[in-house]
Amino acid sequence: MQITPLNGPVSKTISIPGSKSHTNRLLIIAALTEGSVCLERPLYSEDTLAMIESLKTLGLRIETNPDRIIVHGDLRSIDTKHYELFAHDSGTTVRFLLALLCLVPGTKTLKGNKRLSERPIHDLVEALRKLGAIIEYVHEKGQLPIKILSSQLSGSSVELKGDLSSQFCSALLLISPYFACGLTINPIGKEISKPYIDMTLSCMKEGGVEALQLENGSYFISAHQSYKKKHYAIEGDFSSAGYFFAIAALTKSKITINHLNPSSSQADRNFLYILEKMGHRATYFKNSVRLEGKELIPLDIDMENCPDQVMTMAVLAAFAHGKTSISGVRSLRLKETERVAALKRELGKMGVRTEDSHDTLSIYGGSPHAAEIDTYGDHRIAMAFAVAGLHLPGIIIHHPEVVNKTFPTFWTCFEALK
Template sequence: MIEIKPHRIGRCRVSVPGSKSYTHRTLIAAALADGTCTVRRPLRSQDTLLTLAALEKMGATAVDRETVIEIQGQNGSFKPCADEIYLANSGTSMRLLAGVAALGQGTYTLTGTPRMYHRPIGHLLDALVQLGIDARAVDDNGCPPVRIPGGQATGGAVTINCSVSSQFLSALLLMAPCTEKGLSITVSHGPVSRPYVDMTVDILADFGIKVQRDGYTRFDVAGGQTYRAGDYTVEPDASQAGYFWGAAAITGGSVTVEGVTRASTQGDVGLARVFERMGCRVDEDEKGITVTGGKLTAVTVDMADMPDMVPTLAVVAAFAEGTTVIENVSHLKAKESDRLTATCTELGKMGVTAVAEADRLLVTGGNAHGAVIDTYDDHRMAMSFAMAGLMVPGVRINDPDCVEKSFPTFWEVWNTLYNG
């Protein structure tokens, strides 16, 4: 447990690590490439290292130099792995690897923590079955653990439901170019979190893969394409920037997150504009985005494309005047924790009225007080509620080490705010 000391931030500049989402996708693409890839500034966190370890079990050779990872690609296929591949509670690892595992040989068994076994993956398995791949949930419940047979992925037409996660679509896009016939993908529902689809398509393009698309409803990827070996750099993580912008928003301070710009395809960069609507000032230059706090007022905002930022926004809303309505977020129930319920519960402990409805979250700003915050083994809960401790005394965070999942140095970077 750690206690967050109240502090009025002045002017600060911080750097955040590489994007978790970019790192997962880039490592997988590199492992499928036709030679050696150099991946610079990858995020080294629990989740991304699980993906790297899985790829090594599937035949990729990696030399990890911390700030640089060199990966010898497998030219569109993977080697057999008789051992179970453990992915803890990394939903991104589970979903993306479940797709590309079909490019390998033998049968791959992907496992995780008890929480992972409640996170849905059935829509992706259904899509793989449409393609003639005998993918299945071990317990026949649409959730991990899963078994994915290799050697059956020839390609074809497929329809996929992405109302729960866009990662199902990203998994198909990553595997598509290495199939014989390619994939013609129709999205029947969703996708939620659309910027993550754009990110996947952009990374594919960087590796030399061509994708034809009709918005977010149709994607055609020709088969027999090759992931191109080369030198790739991971951009800073916009989702991690949000906690520092939020700290500025609620304290009236000014925080610049270096290297994060609106040019990014990461949807979470849009959180700065939400804070602007609430009364903050937002400035951008070639070095990064700066948020300066002001008098905060409630907003109504659709967060379907920024689901990971919902707890961040909810905590900031606790210090705004009025009731903030956060819409289109039902899929947060299937994250590392049930983030809608968890966020409401912990805000309630602080005396803040928060109500989760079927597809939205309502937070009414008020007189928050200190509390012991449970994190549910969810990194984003710990980092979000750290912001509240800057404004009210007595905020203590249980299991602060859960940030290892995505931002191992979070508390070190967080403490630099006290110098500004």
């Protein structure tokens, strides 16, 4: 797909879909809630459909309407038999499901595609084993597929490494009301992408379950709690909005995005603060945010708390004269592709020099030229480099359909800017 640049700055308003992170968390919460639960404005994407289909495989009845999902039934309605579940390429699905399946009767086999099978899962498996789960690796240790043979958890305290994925902690937190004696999660080491854990805590609290973070960093969820809420409104996705804020910054446009909660706990809301630090002007309304693009300047920034926006920031940095240094990038090496290597390769095609260490990426920006962009099956690579195409003639995105993983309507919203 060849991107046609804008003719000049624009002033546009667009609406983005619901948050993927909220949708998949609330689908798990709905599966743990007695009775029917309605989720308004959900995201339908490959990642959330993987979760929906998995819950259907377990026997839950799920109505999917354009503007809402209704989940009927809970763990009590699941029969004791063998289940085969396929998480496709969805990290949230496989990790959240793994924890949930430790409460489900029968024998469960959890699979994913090749790249997902290579992504970290072992630390979560070990934590669940310490809590009483019986889990086996079907082939290679630390990789999918895995088989879950038990259907209850009996421990009350567990240590969990937090330096690879915040989804491990979120997975345990989501199922914590099912621990008869409560649960204490003791993170080991520095927690990566902490705002995603905060989002999980926020979803739990909205559902009626209180989790306390203690002074030592542990999470404590007392016994005898349960999810009660029957109706949720899913926020617009700040991860999806980030590409359009970046377009405003790069093209000096004014772009307003509806259905955003300015006080959201979503991690990628932090990207707005970074853009403001660059000198762009953000205006916050009750249910929307507008960004007015100014000049691009290089920055020295830590993006550990919003890693999904690193690719977008790197593309913007390619146009900012000088050196931009981004730290907190180590988790990108374990995503849909090795994202740091992919960024370096594609920016190199555009004549942009880069350097990296284990946890940092430096971009020497200025005057990039157009290139054909390989996307490596990674939705965020495609969307980040599409941003460049609205300013720089000649950008071609290979396999643009990869955006379906998290933002199927991306290209429709993209074209609406013209």
